Amino acid sequence: MPTLFSQRARSAAVASLLALASFSAQAADPALDQQAEQQGVPVEELRAFAEVMERIRSSYIEDVSDRDLLESAIRGMLYELDPHSSYLTPDQFEDLQVTTTGEFGGLGIEVTMEDGFVKVVTPVDESPASKAGIQAGDLILKIDDTFVKGLTLSEAVELMRGEIGSEIELMVLSQGDENPRKVSVKRDKIQLHSVRSRLLEPGLGYIRISQFQNNTGPDTDKALDKLNKDGELRGLVLDLRNNPGGVLGGAVQVADLFLDSGLIVYTQGRNPESRSEFKASSGDRLAGVPLVVLVNGGSASASEIVAGALQDQHRALVVGNRTFGKGSVQTVLPLSKDKALKLTTARYYTPSGRSIQAEGIVPDITVDQVTHLEVLEDQQLREADLPRHLDNENGESSNSRTAPSLAQEDYPLAQALAILKGVVMSRASASQAVTDTP
16 A cells, blocks of 8 residues: 555656746646645745746746756755765766776776876786787777767776677777787676785784675685685684775675674664664684784775774774774666666664764774874985995995885884784783693
């Protein structure tokens, strides 16, 4: 019955809107107005909307189509709700799908803009671009029949993307070459990688997640395997700084890798029965090895879910600065054809029941960015840095400043590593004390 009522209300609203858009307020159908009011349709507001639309049609300085006016009205409705609800045009809907799936048809190159041309930063290994001989530093001058000069970077990238299997011709100028060459490349499925990993020190690993996609969970699992191949992990820093969030499922999968049981997150919508819970499956991939989660004010949404779950479950120390505080759930609702509605439908809550919304995750240990200045004191100008300085009389090299330390490159990460090492050593000492006990 509620569904039927909703359908009737929608039908009445549409009928009223069409009537009001077609006739002046004075010509409104009283019977139709009465029917709409019985269904809870705000007739007066719709009449005002129709009158504004008619005034724009007749008096605005330029012609505006009804389609554009109505789409603007839709965007305005959603804009007034909250910062994250929006109306997605076909291009925006497609971009959202690329972001969440991490897959698109393209060439497989990371690019930037230099002097008005597209410059290749690096080709992805085994990508179509790499196989076609495109190298880091190459300039792309022309894409099919379109010259790159004058395009924005996003416009150029859009031209290079396309259907998997379709061909594209690039005019490429390589470093050291006088003349550009034509390169034909067949587009293929390109996978965006949101996970990077390395060892900070022997036995102490580092995983950076830039955003949460559908494949982020499995990719993090593979990163753990890779780190363990380089030696058994004794501790791990999980870096979620400036991670804007993404797919809820990806965040749940990542948190699940480090938890053996218990609640990860739950969502609660407007209705009490809309609560959804996400729980960890059995098996901690690190078997309790010390874990530090690094966050900052740019860590939002899904990254806050991971940090909050690991903090509430006492599985990790959260280090850094208070997170962004985006604790709302957006549901993508496809509309007719290729448009969609991104609508806020629920809030996130950590296992202990904390709402992330507008509060964020408060770190267990705060790392003040101001203290980064202290580590730069060792980088003051010295005699060896001056041009044409005299060499040391003993013949020793004096023109080299030592490579910057981790603290100088990334102070918060250096602090996170120091904290991780402290936890590892503390556990080792406690274990040794138990072993030595008669």
